[in-house]
Every structure is written in C-alpha cells, then in structure tokens.
Amino acid sequence: MKKIIIRVAIVLVILMVVGVIVVGFFLGDIVKAGMNTVGPKITQTTFVVNSVSVSMLTGSAGVKGLVIGNPEGYQSPHAISVGKAAVSVAPFSVLSDKIVVKSVEVRDAEITFEGNPIGSNNLKKLQDNVNAIAGASVAPATNATAKTGDKKPAKKLQVDDFLITGAKVQFNGVTLPLPTIHLSNLGAGPDGITPAALVKEVLGQVTTASLKAVEESLTKLGKGGIDATKNAGKAVTGEASKIGKSLGGLFGK
Numbered sequence: 001m002k003k004i005i006i007r008v009a010i011v012l013v014i015l016m017v018v019g020v021i022v023v024g025f026f027l028g029d030i031v032k033a034g035m036n037t038v039g040p041k042i043t044q045t046t047f048v049v050n051s052v053s054v055s056m057l058t059g060s061a062g063v064k065g066l067v068i069g070n071p072e073g074y075q076s077p078h079a080i081s082v083g084k085a086a087v088s089v090a091p092f093s094v095l096s097d098k099i100v101v102k103s104v105e106v107r108d109a110e111i112t113f114e115g116n117p118i119g120s121n122n123l124k125k126l127q128d129n130v131n132a133i134a135g136a137s138v139a140p141a142t143n144a145t146a147k148t149g150d151k152k153p154a155k156k157l158q159v160d161d162f163l164i165t166g167a168k169v170q171f172n173g174v175t176l177p178l179p180t181i182h183l184s185n186l187g188a189g190p191d192g193i194t195p196a197a198l199v200k201e202v203l204g205q206v207t208t209a210s211l212k213a214v215e216e217s218l219t220k221l222g223k224g225g226i227d228a229t230k231n232a233g234k235a236v237t238g239e240a241s242k243i244g245k246s247l248g249g250l251f252g253k
Contacts, residue, residue, distance in 0.1 A: 178213055
C-alpha cells in the first residue's frame with residue numbers, strides 16, 4: 001500500500017511539472033498577444049512584440065523585438081525599438097491582485113528623435129499620448145465606490161528594479177549614447193502601479209534623457225561652428241595684415 005501511494009505521488013508530481021511546462025510553453029504566446037493588444041491602447045501608436053518566452057519554474061521572461069511606432073505626423077519608421085528585455089517575476093504573485101516584478105532589464109534600445117528638442121517632437125507627442133491614458137486609468141479610483149456588476153479592476157504591478165542600459169538616440173544621422181537609466185520601487189505601495197502609469201514613468205525618463213542628449217549635441221555643434229568662424233576670422237585678419245604690410249613696404253620705397 002505504501003509503495004502504491006509513493007508511486008501515485010510521483011506520478012502526480014510528474015504531471016504537475018509537465019503541466020507547468022506546457023502552460024509555460026503557451027504562456028509566452030498569451031503574454032505576447034496581451035502586449036500587442038494593450039500596447040497600442042497605451043501609446044496610441046503601433047506597438048509590436050516579436051516574441052515572448054516565459055518560464056513558470058523560474059519566474060523569468062524574455063521579450064524580443066519590441067517596436068513602438070511614431071505618433072501621427074512623424075515619418076521615421078519607429079520611435080523606440082528594443083532588441084531584448086529580460087524580466088523576473090515573483091511566480092506566485094501572478095495569482096494575486098498585484099504582480100510583483102523583481103527586475104526588468106532593457107538592453108540596447110534604439111530611440112529615433114524627430115522634431116524640435118525645445119518644441120514639438122515625436123517623443124513628447126508619444127509622452128502626451130501615454131500621459132492621457134495613464135491619467136484616465138487612475139481617474140476611476142477617485143470616484144465613488146464601483147457599482148455592483150462593474151468589471152473587476154485590472155491587476156496592479158510592483159516593479160522593484162527597472163534598468164535600461166546601452167540605449168542610443170538616432171538624430172540627424174548621428175548616434176548619441178544615453179546614460180544608464182535606473183528606476184526602483186515602482187508601485188511599492190499597497191495600491192501598486194498600473195501598466196499605463198509604469199509606461200508613463202519609464203517613457204518620461206527615456207524622453208528626458210533623449211532630449212538632453214540631443215540638446216547637448218546641438219550645443220556642441222553650435223559651439224564648433226562659432227569656433228570655426230572665429231578661427232576663419234583670425235585667419236582672414238592675419239592675411240589682411242600681411243597684405244597691408246606688404247603694400248606699405250611697396251609704397252614706402
């Protein structure tokens with residue numbers, strides 16, 4: 001009898017492991033579909049994820065080929081492109097009202113800047129789009145208690161660590177490196193943070209860093225032009241002085 005119980009227990013464990021593996025295999029496609037559905041609603045642009053891999057056993061996920069399109073009126077193929085991103089999640093938190101994301105690492109993102117750094121540009125427009133959605137997603141929480149039969153509130157998030165490394169900005173044919181962006185304790189409170197608010201926070205940091213890089217590039221370019229003009233002026237003045245001395249010597253004879 002004892003041997004039978006042990007065998008049954010072993011079979012159940014094997015079935016559970018197989019079940020987790022099967023769910024994990026299909027979960028990537030489910031997450032990918034969810035991102036491709038929710039993403040455009042948040043950014044109000046095209047939003048495409050190429051692939052998502054999920055491991056239920058380790059609570060890890062990988063995202064490849066995430067491309068955020070430009071807002072209407074801008075011609076560049078995309079605003080932001082991410083080759084790879086790694087995510088670590090507390091596995092059992094997916095069953096609760098708040099999903100705890102232990103870490104997110106985005107590597108080698110490519111940002112395309114189009115427009116005026118101190119006026120209208122694609123990144124500011126994209127930020128405005130996200131801000132509008134993030135504000136709308138928070139608004140219902142300030143209203144009266146939800147009526148019976150209303151939809152269940154969307155899951156909230158907590159992101160302990162969000163790291164962006166190796167990002168670059170493409171501007172007028174020039175590639176500008178961005179400093180590392182590190183955010184922590186996003187949604188650490190009991191209310192967590194909505195997906196839209198998370199995108200708003202991260203995109204705000206990316207936009208600020210990108211604008212700073214573009215402005216510094218233009219400042220250096222302007223200074224270089226001024227220095228070149230000064231040097232050219234000095235050269236002309238020097239040549240004029242030499243010519244004057246030569247003419248003076250000629251008439252003095």
